[in-house]
Amino acid sequence: MSKVRVLVGTRKGAFVLSSxxxxxxxxxxxxxFPGWEIYHVKGSPVEPNRIYASxxxxxxxxxxxxxxxxxxxxxxxxxxxLYDGVAGTHAWYDGTPHPWEFKRIWHLEPxxxxxxxxxxxxxxxxxxxxxxxxxxxxxxxxxxxxxxGPAWQPGAGGLCLHTILLDPSNPQRMYIAISAxxxxxxxxxxxxxxxxxxxxxxxxxxxxxxxxxxxxxHIAMHPSRPETLFMQxxxxxxxxxxxxxxxxxxSGNLPTDFGFVIDVHAHELETxxxxxxxxxxxxFPLDGQLRVYRSRSGGHEWEPLTRGLPQSNCYxxxxxxxxxxxxxxxxxxxxxTTGGQVYVSPDGGEHWQAIAxxxxxxxxxxxxxxx
Amino acid sequence: xxxxxxxxxxxxxxxxxLAGIPTRDALPLPVPQPATVNGAINALEAAxxxxxxxxxxxxxxQRRPLVRFFACGQDISHQPLDTPLPEAIACGAEPLLILGAxxxx
Numbered sequence: 001m002s003k004v005r006v007l008v009g010t011r012k013g014a015f016v017l018s019s020x021x022x023x024x025x026x027x028x029x030x031x032x033f034p035g036w037e038i039y040h041v042k043g044s045p046v047e048p049n050r051i052y053a054s055x056x057x058x059x060x061x062x063x064x065x066x067x068x069x070x071x072x073x074x075x076x077x078x079x080x081x082l083y084d085g086v087a088g089t090h091a092w093y094d095g096t097p098h099p100w101e102f103k104r105i106w107h108l109e110p111x112x113x114x115x116x117x118x119x120x121x122x123x124x125x126x127x128x129x130x131x132x133x134x135x136x137x138x139x140x141x142x143x144x145x146x147x148x149g150p151a152w153q154p155g156a157g158g159l160c161l162h163t164i165l166l167d168p169s170n171p172q173r174m175y176i177a178i179s180a181x182x183x184x185x186x187x188x189x190x191x192x193x194x195x196x197x198x199x200x201x202x203x204x205x206x207x208x209x210x211x212x213x214x215x216x217x218h219i220a221m222h223p224s225r226p227e228t229l230f231m232q233x234x235x236x237x238x239x240x241x242x243x244x245x246x247x248x249x250x251s252g253n254l255p256t257d258f259g260f261v262i263d264v265h266a267h268e269l270e271t272x273x274x275x276x277x278x279x280x281x282x283x284f285p286l287d288g289q290l291r292v293y294r295s296r297s298g299g300h301e302w303e304p305l306t307r308g309l310p311q312s313n314c315y316x317x318x319x320x321x322x323x324x325x326x327x328x329x330x331x332x333x334x335x336x337t338t339g340g341q342v343y344v345s346p347d348g349g350e351h352w353q354a355i356a357x358x359x360x361x362x363x364x365x366x367x368x369x370x371x
Numbered sequence: 372x373x374x375x376x377x378x379x380x381x382x383x384x385x386x387x388x389l390a391g392i393p394t395r396d397a398l399p400l401p402v403p404q405p406a407t408v409n410g411a412i413n414a415l416e417a418a419x420x421x422x423x424x425x426x427x428x429x430x431x432x433q434r435r436p437l438v439r440f441f442a443c444g445q446d447i448s449h450q451p452l453d454t455p456l457p458e459a460i461a462c463g464a465e466p467l468l469i470l471g472a473x474x475x476x
Contacts, residue, residue, distance in 0.1 A: 033388075033389075034388070035384075035385055035388070036385070036389075057385065058437060058474070059383075059385070059435065059437040059438060059471040059472070059474075060385060060386065060389075060425035060426070060435065060438070060471070061424060061425055061428065061435055062424075063389065063421070063424075063425065075421075076389070076420065076421035076423075078423075079423060079424050079425075079429075080423070080424055080429045081429075082429060082430055083430075087430075101430075102430060
């Protein structure tokens with residue numbers, strides 16, 4: 001019988017939640033790395049028991065952990081993330097030049113083909129790669145040295161590279177997103193990059209349609225259709241069907257189109273999920289009601305999903321890497337909150353249950369579907 | 372060549388946990404003479420690779436801002452890391468204390 005393993009990163013450690021395919025009864029293991037911030041935990045699609053975890057601390061910096069037994073035991077791997085060459089400057093909040101300084105790894109993306117190959121997205125924004133299971137890291141500096149790099153400015157959470165999407169049909173193509181620089185694509189394995197922000201409109205910018213400067217919060221892709229991407233921008237839900245060359249807004253009837261997470265159903269290419277958040281100054285759901293919104297038409301038309309979710313006095317947030325889907329026949333949807341709850345819907349969003357209720361603030365959620 | 376000297380280092384709980392060190396006792400470690408904070412960190416990282424780059428920023432080699440070093444009741448955090456440690460530390464009579472600054476929540 002199939003199993004699922006949910007990898008949860010929190011402000012104070014990592015947790016591994018496990019269940020069978022019914023997804024009704026759960027066990028919780030952890031905290032792993034108690035007291036440390038775990039920005040992201042993700043398993044290799046090639047060898048699911050190979051899991052990488054980004055562990056950091058304001059005191060002791062970045063460390064990186066690897067498990068080869070499904071999260072039962074862990075070992076520290078290399079944590080030396082050095083920018084290639086002279087780091088240079090990006091733009092600070094006030095527009096003045098500011099030195100590039102490594103702070104942490106926000107996102108890990110294991111290769112689709114090689115368990116020893118893994119990408120890491122950093123703050124200040126840079127893309128790193130390890131070809132040896134995390135034993136050494138090298139910056140793919142073509143991204144940071146892209147001509148617009150000195151103009152990149154941090155979002156409220158920092159100048160973070162938080163999204164990495166690998167194209168299953170083309171090993172040379174990947175997408176990344178940076179707050180608040182925007183989205184970028186490479187077609188040559190990471191050597192060179194182009195901004196893919198045409199069609200985005202950001203009112204807070206002096207030029208709302210500039211080539212870079214957009215605060216992209218997250219991007220989702222269905223692996224069987226890698227030229228179609230769905231974006232939760234600071235405000236606006238966006239869609240592209242040509243690998244980012246042109247985006248169109250699909251916010252439709254959402255009560256607010258501010259938010260952080262977005263994901264795609266495992267088997268329905270036009271079924272999307274978001275969690276609308278009131279505004280950029282009030283990071284909680286509208287009216288104290290935690291509602292996931294689903295579109296079954298690729299955007300534009302959205303419906304609230306509420307059964308099993310708190311519908312009063314709920315003022316949590318759902319951060320950008322804290323939603324995931326499994327690949328069981330009846331697709332499961334998962335998300336975690338800043339209040340320490342992890343919710344699952346085992347039926348595509350119709351019904352929800354809390355599978356953890358009192359964890360530290362959740363930073364990230366990933367799901368592994370195991371045979 | 373001068374023989375190494377053995378100093379004793381006390382670590383904060385977070386780093387003991389990271390390195391899998393079960394004891395709260397000060398760790399005896401051989402360091403080159405003259406004993407310095409840099410020498411102590413080098414010995415610590417060699418003995419416990421998981422602690423690599425946790426005390427010094429690998430890009431600059433400098434102390435991380437919220438790490439503090441105390442020797443014989445004195446905060447020596449702002450001294451250059453290659454400053455010789457007091458004799459009581461260098462001979463192992465007193466431990467070198469490594470602390471995470473009280474900051475944040």
